[in-house]
Amino acid sequence: MALEIKKEWCKGCGICVHFCPKKVLVLDELGKIFTRDIDKCVECGLCELRCPDFCFTLRKGKGEKVS
Amino acid sequence: MEQSVEKLLRTKHLAHIWCPGCGNGTVLAATVRAIEHLGLDQDKTVIVSGIGCSSRASGYMNFDTLHTAHGRALTFATGIKLARPELTVIVLTGDGDATAIGGNHFIHAARRNIDLTTIVFNNGIYGMTGGQYSPLTPTGSYASTAPYGHIERPFDIAKLAIAAGATYVARGSAYHTKMLADVIIKGIEHTGFSVIDAVTQCPTSFGRKNKMGAPAAMLEWQRDNAVTVEAAAKLTPEQLAGKFIIGELHRSEAPEYVAEYDKVIARAQKGAKK
Ligand SMILES: Cc1ncc(C[n+]2csc(CCOP(=O)(O)OP(=O)(O)O)c2C)c(N)n1
Numbered sequence: 001m002a003l004e005i006k007k008e009w010c011k012g013c014g015i016c017v018h019f020c021p022k023k024v025l026v027l028d029e030l031g032k033i034f035t036r037d038i039d040k041c042v043e044c045g046l047c048e049l050r051c052p053d054f055c056f057t058l059r060k061g062k063g064e065k066v067s
Numbered sequence: 068m069e070q071s072v073e074k075l076l077r078t079k080h081l082a083h084i085w086c087p088g089c090g091n092g093t094v095l096a097a098t099v100r101a102i103e104h105l106g107l108d109q110d111k112t113v114i115v116s117g118i119g120c121s122s123r124a125s126g127y128m129n130f131d132t133l134h135t136a137h138g139r140a141l142t143f144a145t146g147i148k149l150a151r152p153e154l155t156v157i158v159l160t161g162d163g164d165a166t167a168i169g170g171n172h173f174i175h176a177a178r179r180n181i182d183l184t185t186i187v188f189n190n191g192i193y194g195m196t197g198g199q200y201s202p203l204t205p206t207g208s209y210a211s212t213a214p215y216g217h218i219e220r221p222f223d224i225a226k227l228a229i230a231a232g233a234t235y236v237a238r239g240s241a242y243h244t245k246m247l248a249d250v251i252i253k254g255i256e257h258t259g260f261s262v263i264d265a266v267t268q269c270p271t272s273f274g275r276k277n278k279m280g281a282p283a284a285m286l287e288w289q290r291d292n293a294v295t296v297e298a299a300a301k302l303t304p305e306q307l308a309g310k311f312i313i314g315e316l317h318r319s320e321a322p323e324y325v326a327e328y329d330k331v332i333a334r335a336q337k338g339a340k341k
Contacts, residue, residue, distance in 0.1 A: 006081075008082065009081050009082040011082070011086075011087035011088075012087055013087035013088030013270075013281075013282045013283075014088070014281055014282065014283055015088060015282050015283050015286065017283075018281070018283035019283065019286075048068065048069060049244060049245075050093070050244070050286075051068075051092075052085070052088065052089060052090060052091070052092030052093045052096075052241075052282075053081075053082060053083065053092055054068035054076070054078075054081060054092065054096065056068070057068055057069065057070060057073075058069070059070060
């Protein structure tokens with residue numbers, strides 16, 4: 001699965017960062033989400049489930065796709 | 068957002084207007100997941116909301132939607148359901164919208180047992196207008212209109228709904244988002260007036276005033292203070308103090324208003340023929 005991130009919808013609330021079990025997600029200097037080490041992602045889907053801004057979609061494929 | 072529910076959202080209107088970490092997006096997501104699970108037809112499902120931050124949710128949903136007047140979502144929804152009983156009508160409302168200005172409509176919709184599903188985005192505060200206390204603000208908490216602590220007792224919205232005649236009542240939370248979607252599914256499936264109390268976080272107006280920390284900490288507060296119906300049955304009232312009970316709280320059968328009204332129409336038409 002590939003993790004698609006809609007960065008332009010991110011408000012930097014930190015919910016995904018807090019709940020990511022592998023600490024893959026971090027906020028950049030502008031307070032927006034990005035992945036630090038996508039290879040550690042276990043595709044648990046917690047970010048997709050918990051993000052109140054609909055930023056994450058697990059799609060077929062591999063790695064990360066930022067839009 | 069899962070691919071399967073993307074079509075149920077008006078993604079061109081995103082990002083939404085809610086504050087960072089606001090739980091309204093999570094309750095909205097649970098609602099569309101429930102609708103997707105049920106496979107409801109987008110052209111036969113109507114979403115009606117009142118006024119408030121939470122009531123903005125209807126605008127992001129790709130259905131026939133109606134954003135109405137403060138406290139009056141249930142009145143518009145009643146009209147739609149009576150005119151077009153074949154439609155599934157879902158009402159989205161805030162705790163202030165539903166139990167303060169709209170409290171009267173709430174109890175009477177419950178009393179009539181009209182086949183609507185009402186999802187109350189319960190953040191315990193008037194979010195949109197600056198954090199005034201609502202009828203669901205817990206005693207002792209702080210609000211912009213309760214700077215020394217709130218002295219009023221809140222309604223227990225579930226007990227209020229049950230006493231007024233609602234035939235399906237359940238509670239979930241933004242943290243327990245899968246369970247929330249599950250009770251929304253059951254509420255929509257139920258014929259009669261269904262109330263889903265969706266406990267959610269307002270980091271800006273409630274969280275800051277009550278020193279609850281970051282949005283993630285507010286979600287953990289929900290995790291740590293929710294007790295399932297099954298667990299609550301084994302606890303004393305003292306042990307349950309300050310906790311909230313999640314799950315299916317009430318289910319009963321009673322005549323449904325639109326069906327009863329149809330009988331009146333049939334009787335009246337028979338009378339006219341004589
Ligand atoms: C007739 C009327 N009275 C008052 C208002 C102001 N007003 C707008 S939203 C709101 C309260 C919203 O609180 P709630 O329903 O809890 O929703 P939230 O914003 O927290 O989601 C009030 C009092 C209004 N718009 N219309």
